[in-house]
Amino acid sequence: MSEYIGLLVISFLSAGIVGLMIFLGSTLGKKDSTPVKLSPFEAGMDPFSLPKGRLAVKFYLTAILFILFDVELVFLYPWAVVYRTLGVLGLVEMGVFLGILMVGFIYAWDNGALEWK
Amino acid sequence: MNRVVLADLGYVVPELILLGMALVLILFARRIRESQAAAIGTVAAAVAAALAAMSGSSAEAQSAFAGMIVVDGYSRFFTVLIAAALALATLLSTQDSDHEAVPRGEYHSLLLLAAVGMMIAVSTPDLLTLYLGLELMTVCSYILVGITRKRQASIEGAIKYFLVASFASAILLYGISLTYGITGATDFTAIASALSEHSLGSNPLLVVAIVLVVCGLAFKVAAVPFHAWAPDAYQGASAPVAAFLAAASKAAGLAALGRVVLAAFGSQAMVLSVILWGLAALSLLAGSIVSMAQTDMKRLLAYSSIAHAGYALLGLLAGTPEGISATMTYAFLYVFMTLGAFGVVVALGERGETLDGYQGLAAQRPAIAGVFLVFLLSLSGFPPTAGFMAKFTVILSAVRTGHVLLAVLAVVCSVISAFVYMRVAVAMFMKEPQQPAPARFPMAVSAALAIAVVVTLMGGVLPGLLLPWAVSP
Numbered sequence: 001m002s003e004y005i006g007l008l009v010i011s012f013l014s015a016g017i018v019g020l021m022i023f024l025g026s027t028l029g030k031k032d033s034t035p036v037k038l039s040p041f042e043a044g045m046d047p048f049s050l051p052k053g054r055l056a057v058k059f060y061l062t063a064i065l066f067i068l069f070d071v072e073l074v075f076l077y078p079w080a081v082v083y084r085t086l087g088v089l090g091l092v093e094m095g096v097f098l099g100i101l102m103v104g105f106i107y108a109w110d111n112g113a114l115e116w117k
Numbered sequence: 118m119n120r121v122v123l124a125d126l127g128y129v130v131p132e133l134i135l136l137g138m139a140l141v142l143i144l145f146a147r148r149i150r151e152s153q154a155a156a157i158g159t160v161a162a163a164v165a166a167a168l169a170a171m172s173g174s175s176a177e178a179q180s181a182f183a184g185m186i187v188v189d190g191y192s193r194f195f196t197v198l199i200a201a202a203l204a205l206a207t208l209l210s211t212q213d214s215d216h217e218a219v220p221r222g223e224y225h226s227l228l229l230l231a232a233v234g235m236m237i238a239v240s241t242p243d244l245l246t247l248y249l250g251l252e253l254m255t256v257c258s259y260i261l262v263g264i265t266r267k268r269q270a271s272i273e274g275a276i277k278y279f280l281v282a283s284f285a286s287a288i289l290l291y292g293i294s295l296t297y298g299i300t301g302a303t304d305f306t307a308i309a310s311a312l313s314e315h316s317l318g319s320n321p322l323l324v325v326a327i328v329l330v331v332c333g334l335a336f337k338v339a340a341v342p343f344h345a346w347a348p349d350a351y352q353g354a355s356a357p358v359a360a361f362l363a364a365a366s367k368a369a370g371l372a373a374l375g376r377v378v379l380a381a382f383g384s385q386a387m388v389l390s391v392i393l394w395g396l397a398a399l400s401l402l403a404g405s406i407v408s409m410a411q412t413d414m415k416r417l418l419a420y421s422s423i424a425h426a427g428y429a430l431l432g433l434l435a436g437t438p439e440g441i442s443a444t445m446t447y448a449f450l451y452v453f454m455t456l457g458a459f460g461v462v463v464a465l466g467e468r469g470e471t472l473d474g475y476q477g478l479a480a481q482r483p484a485i486a487g488v489f490l491v492f493l494l495s496l497s498g499f500p501p502t503a504g505f506m507a508k509f510t511v512i513l514s515a516v517r518t519g520h521v522l523l524a525v526l527a528v529v530c531s532v533i534s535a536f537v538y539m540r541v542a543v544a545m546f547m548k549e550p551q552q553p554a555p556a557r558f559p560m561a562v563s564a565a566l567a568i569a570v571v572v573t574l575m576g577g578v579l580p581g582l583l584l585p586w587a588v589s590p
Contacts (some may be wrong), residue, residue, distance in 0.1 A: 089123060103140045110147050 061113045065105070072101050128181035128188045131166035131196050132236050138162035139229035146222030155225040156561070159207040162229065167200035178590070184304060185246045191590040192240030195372040198449055199239070199365050203232040205456045206361035208565035209463045212558050219264050219355070227264070228361065231257035235369035242380060244293045244303040247373055251337060254369060255282050258362055262354040274353020281346040282336060289333025295326035305380035312384050327382050331392050334377065337370030340426045341399035351419040356469070359415050360459030363422045364452040371429050371448050375441050376590055378433050386436055393434040398526055400427030405530040408537045412472045414462050417537065418455070421496055424534055425451050428527060431511040435518040441589035443510040449583060450503035450576045457569030458492040461485060464558045464566065475541055477550030486545045488566055493542055495573045497535040503576025
């Protein structure tokens, strides 16, 4: 169990720091509330809305392309850590993996997924 | 630990060929949208993959990729079968009615990738890789069903298929996780040895795990009560896609189920026989009886494929190497007769979709009516067609292992389904034509039909040809 003590310490530390920040903010901060300031903030979107509106399909394409590169990075990081032990084979495997991902990217590019029109 | 080496790639040459062709087609997708180049490339890749699978002739099982892939007679048999189904379905795809304008490059690369998934699923001795292969297959299938998106039925079929199959995937995964929790392994041999060594057979959780895994796989072979997606998906999909799904994905599902049943849970014969008995009996009954009420040809063939799943399960129920071999024979012959029957639907175009369209076909097009009659006879199991041999071997294996009741049920259902198929034959040969003669269809469709007819007749006349290949793992 001793190896989990660090985890415990960090959770107490983070809880403490967050609590401290909220406490300082609520006691020392200026309070001139407007409805806009009081609304929850999530990247400019309304976080609580019914899923009834229509959304341009190009957002979907962008999200798919984002996933393409996101997945690539998820695999690249651990690969970079053990790169030396994997040797040439690891390089070839990553080349194949990136190659297949790039085929998908080229397909998307070729078919105009990158043009915002 | 087994290191993965580059030489392991030599064991997956068929998959690599199909994958390479799929990537090339995706790269050039925009430039070959209208042409038949994609179809030619796909057939060439499928033939090359089949030859590559057959050329690896060593009889012993070889394992590669740290035990994630195994190449043995069983995997080679199904790899060749899947490649053949891919080639025939591709040939059938050259016939396209104009409202089904499908981008060719994407369509054929999806077919290729689905086939890669099936090949992985049939040649893996590991539950997780099995799941991966089956998912690759089903994800491509969803898109293929919905690819004719101008038609409402296509979208509807794809959505229904997606919802039901995702649910099935979750069930399969839950079963896999329980199996791992009990045995600590995902490898089939390791599961089997863990079950026998630690006397885990009495663990009640094991029953749950086996039920979940088998039911998850039963969705893929569309066995009752996990068949609900099949009629809607086949009806919504274009006929070549429905043919590929009915033939190849069912064969892949049966292969996967066979390997799991024999290699992983072989020691739990009691539990397995109860589940498989139920699945087989329900599929036989529901498939045969419900198909009587169908007026849409693709739905009729869908229910027929559900009944055929029941027959194929009879071999697995036996659990013996002979039983597995009977199921392999069944899967092989079933693939060709189903592709042939769907091929006739493809060839007749719009007219082939409904049962009424077949009225008086023999007077207008005697050749194609005759070809369809061969497939109908084979599907209902008349000698001297392949369907008779296929049914005979599985029913025999069921009788030998003492499942006489089920064997009787299979024979009765065979008679019921004969009524259904003969109804179509009567419409073709004994009714007056109601509609103008169907348009000509491409040479490629004729070629596919010819191959299917030859295999269907050969399988019935010379059944021994297939036996040396149909060896259980």
